[in-house]
Amino acid sequence: MSFPVLSVALSNAVVFGSYSNALDYLDPSHRSSSDRSERSPLTAVFTAGCFSAPIDLVKVRLQSQTTGNKYRGPTHCVAVILREDGVKGLFRGMGALALRDVPCYxxxxxxYEFTCRMLTEKGKRPGNDAVLVAGGVAGVxxxxxxxxxxxxxxxxQxxxxxxxxxxxxxxxITVSVREEGVRVFFKGLLLxxxxxxxxxxVTFLSFEMLMRAMTDSSQD
Incomplete structure (x- = not known):
């Protein structure tokens, strides 16, 4: 758990920072707009989101370790991967990761943006309740x-x-379908x-509150 806990702040900073900067580039008008319900076209929102995908090979290896003591921690895990597979071992599963993260982000x-707009009166910022619901819907x-x-x-990985x-x-994909059927691809979906x-x-509410605080302070 230590690796994902320590890296989640950096990961989210990269995700939301990449999204915000990409949206600035795709729709410069949103930078100066305070209206969160109307500020950008949804096509720009989707495209900007595609720029924000992180990687997690080490986390997967550590969390999947059930027996023995092959990996003693994140640093040792990286060292073992480099020793056994070389640098290319650190990029195992990158194709699948890109296919998952780029469109899914x-x-x-x-x-999130669509739900916020549906729950917010035109010309107003979304309230905390709208942000919580929209963030939850986005995650699911x-x-x-x-x-x-x-x-x-x-x-x-x-x-x-x-x-x-x-x-x-x-x-x-071929081996998994042949041995376990199509349902294998939906393991863990409910959880x-x-x-x-x-x-x-909570993630989106924290993001919105921080952005509001920084925007308001810069205008004082």
Missing amino acids: GLYFLP VTWACATPMDVVKARL MSGGGGRVYSGLLHC NSVRAFPVNA
Whole structure:
């Protein structure tokens, strides 16, 4: 747990920072607008969201370790991967990760903005209740779309780390379907959805409150 706990702040900073800067570039008018319900076209929101995908190979290896003491921590895990697989081992599953994160982070912000607009009167900032609901909806929608490729990504990242070895993305998908059926791609969907609603509701509320605080202070 130490690695994801310590890295989540940096990860979220990259995700929301990349999203905000990409939206600035795609829709310069939103930078000076205080109206969160109307500020950008939803196409720009989706495109900006696609610029904000993080990586988590080390986290997956540590969380999937069930027996033995192969990895003593994040640093040791990186050292073992480099020793056994070389630098390319650190990028195992990157194809699946890109296919999961790039479109899904676009979807992450799209339902959030759409729901905020539906729950907010025109010309007003969304209230805390609207932000919480919209953030929760965004989390559930994103994980519903991301779970199939998340299963593939995790299997590829565990390949060579104690799990079954796959030659690539298509091989992993083919073998998984042949042995376990299509339902294998929806393992963990219910748990991910139950977790995603409160986590993302709080994440977006924190983001909005911080942005409001910094915007208001800069205008004083």
